[in-house]
Amino acid sequence: MSLDKDLFSSPFSKFNGGFVDADVxxxxxxxxxxxxGGAELTLEAIIGATKQRVQKYRCGQVSMELLHEIxxxxxxxxxxxxxxxxxxxxxFVARNMKYEVVECDYKFCKYRSPEKHLASERIECDCHTKLxxxxxxxxxxxxxxxxxxxxxQRDRHEALFRGLIDVPNEVLSSVFDQDTLDNLKELSKNPxxxxxxxxKSDSWIKGTDLNRQYCIDNGLPFVELGNMSYDxxxxxxxxxxxxxxxxxxxxxxxxxxxxxxxLGCELVLNEHVEHKNEVWFDAAQGADIETTFSYLEQxxxxxxxxxxxxxxxxxxxxxxxxxxxxxxxxxxxxSLLGFCDEVIVVDGGSTDGTIEKLHELQKEFEQLVVTNKPxxxxxxxxxxxxxxxxxxxRSQCTGDFCWQSDCDEVVHEDDYAKIRNxxxxxxxxxxxxxxxxxxxxxxxxxxRLDVTPWKWRLSRNSPRITHGVPKALQSIARDGRPCAKxxxxxxxxxxxxxxxxxxxxxxxxxxxxxxxxGALEGNKKxxxxxxxxxxxxxxxxxxxxxxxxxxxxxxxKLYGQQxxxxxxxxxxxxxxxxxxxxENNMFxxxxxxxxxxxxxxxxxxxxxxxxxxxxWHKKWDGHQTPHLVSSVKPPKLMTKEIK
Numbered sequence: 128m129s130l131d132k133d134l135f136s137s138p139f140s141k142f143n144g145g146f147v148d149a150d151v152x153x154x155x156x157x158x159x160x161x162x163x164g165g166a167e168l169t170l171e172a173i174i175g176a177t178k179q180r181v182q183k184y185r186c187g188q189v190s191m192e193l194l195h196e197i198x199x200x201x202x203x204x205x206x207x208x209x210x211x212x213x214x215x216x217x218x219f220v221a222r223n224m225k226y227e228v229v230e231c232d233y234k235f236c237k238y239r240s241p242e243k244h245l246a247s248e249r250i251e252c253d254c255h256t257k258l259x260x261x262x263x264x265x266x267x268x269x270x271x272x273x274x275x276x277x278x279x280q281r282d283r284h285e286a287l288f289r290g291l292i293d294v295p296n297e298v299l300s301s302v303f304d305q306d307t308l309d310n311l312k313e314l315s316k317n318p319x320x321x322x323x324x325x326x327k328s329d330s331w332i333k334g335t336d337l338n339r340q341y342c343i344d345n346g347l348p349f350v351e352l353g354n355m356s357y358d359x360x361x362x363x364x365x366x367x368x369x370x371x372x373x374x375x376x377x378x379x380x381x382x383x384x385x386x387x388x389x390l391g392c393e394l395v396l397n398e399h400v401e402h403k404n405e406v407w408f409d410a411a412q413g414a415d416i417e418t419t420f421s422y423l424e425q426x427x428x429x430x431x432x433x434x435x436x437x438x439x440x441x442x443x444x445x446x447x448x449x450x451x452x453x454x455x456x457x458x459x460x461x462s463l464l465g466f467c468d469e470v471i472v473v474d475g476g477s478t479d480g481t482i483e484k485l486h487e488l489q490k491e492f493e494q495l496v497v498t499n500k501p502x503x504x505x506x507x508x509x510x511x512x513x514x515x516x517x518x519x520x521r522s523q524c525t526g527d528f529c530w531q532s533d534c535d536e537v538v539h540e541d542d543y544a545k546i547r548n549x550x551x552x553x554x555x556x557x558x559x560x561x562x563x564x565x566x567x568x569x570x571x572x573x574x575r576l577d578v579t580p581w582k583w584r585l586s587r588n589s590p591r592i593t594h595g596v597p598k599a600l601q602s603i604a605r606d607g608r609p610c611a612k613x614x615x616x617x618x619x620x621x622x623x624x625x626x627x628x629x630x631x632x633x634x635x636x637x638x639x640x641x642x643x644x645g646a647l648e649g650n651k652k653x654x655x656x657x658x659x660x661x662x663x664x665x666x667x668x669x670x671x672x673x674x675x676x677x678x679x680x681x682x683x684k685l686y687g688q689q690x691x692x693x694x695x696x697x698x699x700x701x702x703x704x705x706x707x708x709x710e711n712n713m714f715x716x717x718x719x720x721x722x723x724x725x726x727x728x729x730x731x732x733x734x735x736x737x738x739x740x741x742x743w744h745k746k747w748d749g750h751q752t753p754h755l756v757s758s759v760k761p762p763k764l765m766t767k768e769i770k
Contacts, residue, residue: 146196149182155207156186163357165301165382166231170207172302176427186211191219198224210234221269227434228267229274232379235260240332242376255287264288269555274299276379279401293558293589295527297433300402301380302426311389314365324367326383327353334375341371361386369393377401388419438550441524441588442467444532445516447475453681454534455674456481458764460488460495463532466543469494473520475512476501508608510700514618517594529588535674539762542669549585549669554632559586559620561633563664564671565757569679569735574755576646577740580661581635582671583620594618598626604702611700634664646753654753662758672762680731687719713743
């Protein structure tokens with residue numbers, strides 16, 4: 128991407144002072160020693176609240192050489208205002224580095240204010256659709272975390288750039304150091320005059336003329352705060368009856384307004400003061416002066432606690448009569464507990480001892496949360512319940528990332544560290560990754576070739592991600608209930624508002640697919656090539672060990688189970704009425720009603736020995752099908768045969 132350098136200009140020359148080793152780096156256009164502004168004072172308060180080694184660089188001092196030095200040490204940069212950062216440096220940071228952003232205004236707009244854009248050009252701001260706005264979006268999207276000044280500021284950004292919902296973020300507000308807060312407490316004791324204060328500023332957004340006119344129209348004597356030191360400004364403000372501040376555009380969290388409140392001044396504000404209705408500030412919501420003081424006093428410490436904490440991961444799964452169906456639910460949950468900070472299990476009303484087993488585990492592991500959410504599994508629309516249960520379980524997750532597991536999946540103990548490392552270095556701007564799946568067939572000796580070797584299991588814990596049927600596959604059944612078209616299991620990860628599938632990145636290449644297709648046709652070289660590729664993948668990436676067809680006899684029984692079986696599930700989901708006939712039975716040449724246990728046992732033995740897997744779109748014709756031999760030993764939790 129090529130950027131117009133006129134969009135970015137540096138107030139400083141290139142830094143020539145050499146690299147300084149530090150724990151964390153702050154980069155901004157200006158710092159408090161250069162000018163006294165809200166953004167600069169906020170950064171200074173943050174910097175002063177840590178005992179870590181901090182190094183400050185102005186944007187104009189940042190070179191590619193400097194960034195490479197910081198990058199190779201895997202250190203984090205915290206950006207304040209950054210519009211003067213060299214475009215080449217900006218792109219390198221966004222693509223490669225760990226960084227956070229303290230976002231103070233609306234940089235996607237070339238005026239840094241959509242309202243000023245409208246006032247200047249007589250058209251609504253459309254900068255978010257232009258190159259400049261997209262560059263800002265890309266930079267914010269690549270951040271490890273965004274610190275907003277107000278809820279309204281965050282919401283306005285996310286409305287224009289929906290992908291920002293996936294970026295960890297918090298509303299911070301302006302930040303004050305303790306000395307300033309103590310000074311404000313002392314100054315608040317000063318006697319008040321009948322004068323009101325307005326801000327004298329050349330900045331369009333501050334609305335100086337409007338503030339002045341308001342005072343004139345309402346007969347308020349006023350003093351203009353301008354051309355004075357910060358200390359003198361606070362002293363003068365402390366003697367004023369109130370503050371009139373009516374900005375012409377969105378002012379995210381103006382410090383002057385906060386200072387006026389803490390000094391006991393009355394406030395005349397408009398809706399462009401974007402923090403005015405937040406719970407820590409708004410008197411109408413019970414936020415008195417002490418409440419606001421308390422919030423501001425903890426803000427710097429909270430920033431550093433959040434900055435320094437490790438990323439967390441929530442595991443979640445759903446259950447229903449798992450013991451009766453011989454699912455390895457205990458092994459599944461124990462494997463999740465091996466790497467997750469919390470594990471959420473939602474049970475659908477089990478009656479076979481599953482919920483009791485989960486409660487036993489809960490006594491052993493405090494990070495295990497079990498919720499009983501019974502469903503009527505005889506309901507005609509029961510096939511959608513699984514997705515709804517998963518959606519509910521996900522909504523209970525509090526971690527930075529989510530690992531979704533089915534109750535017949537186990538994570539290998541050797542992969543726990545891989546998963547933790549992956550969330551610490553998760554791809555930028557990506558909500559979800561696909562990971563390898565080892566699909567066992569009849570034993571640990573056979574891995575299936577006939578199914579796609581990846582699953583969506585690891586994702587950011589974004590509020591926009593849920594489970595359900597993608598929009599393009601949604602349908603209405605003959606009886607009017609929701610159902611699906613073929614192509615979904617009803618549990619896809621989708622956008623909670625649009626129902627569009629969540630974007631993901633993966634490892635499954637076109638070359639790997641070609642090798643797999645060749646392997647399925649029996650090509651020995653293709654089998655060897657695919658097996659080599661697969662072995663490398665499962666050794667390098669965390670994998671899902673899937674035991675769905677490990678016990679083939681169990682699986683066949685589940686397909687034919689009366690009332691709630693997999694055949695009934697698929698027929699209900701796709702609104703099909705399929706009679707119990709030999710033609711409609713993909714396993715046997717007779718109706719399910721005539722199938723005996725010995726029939727199932729005999730077929731299971733044949734399938735285990737003569738195939739490496741088989742997709743049941745049509746009946747098995749008796750031909751042997753190829754399989755892989757896994758180079759990975761099974762999880763220790765699953766070394767015993769499932770009974």
